[in-house]
Amino acid sequence: MLNACVLIKVVPTKAESILSKVKAIKGVRKAYFTYGRFDIASFIEVEDYKSIREITEEINAIDGVRSTETLVEA
Numbered sequence: 146m147l148n149a150c151v152l153i154k155v156v157p158t159k160a161e162s163i164l165s166k167v168k169a170i171k172g173v174r175k176a177y178f179t180y181g182r183f184d185i186a187s188f189i190e191v192e193d194y195k196s197i198r199e200i201t202e203e204i205n206a207i208d209g210v211r212s213t214e215t216l217v218e219a
Contacts, residue, residue, distance in 0.1 A: 148190050148218040149197050151204060152183040159209030160184055166207050172200050183214070 155163045160178065167176045167187050176187035189200055194217075201215050 146190055147193065147197060148188065150216045150218075151187045151189060151201055152179075152214045152216070153185040153187065153204060154182070154211040154213070155184045156209040156211065157184075163207055163209050167204060170200060170203055172196060 164176060164185055167173055167185060172189045172191045174188045174190050176185055178184065179186045191197055197217065201213055204210060204213055
């Protein structure tokens, strides 16, 4: 199993909706609001790197997501 943290910058007026959509993605263990450079931190657990890429692509496709940064656990 691979674990990763996906940090997400969002359009402030869409934050609640984005958080709900991120939480509904298969493989996302938890997600919550943060303060600072990023607005949402999500933690994922998947089988392989391909799955990490697919989840980050799905998150980036959500309307209102400005950018993401993915940190894979070593």
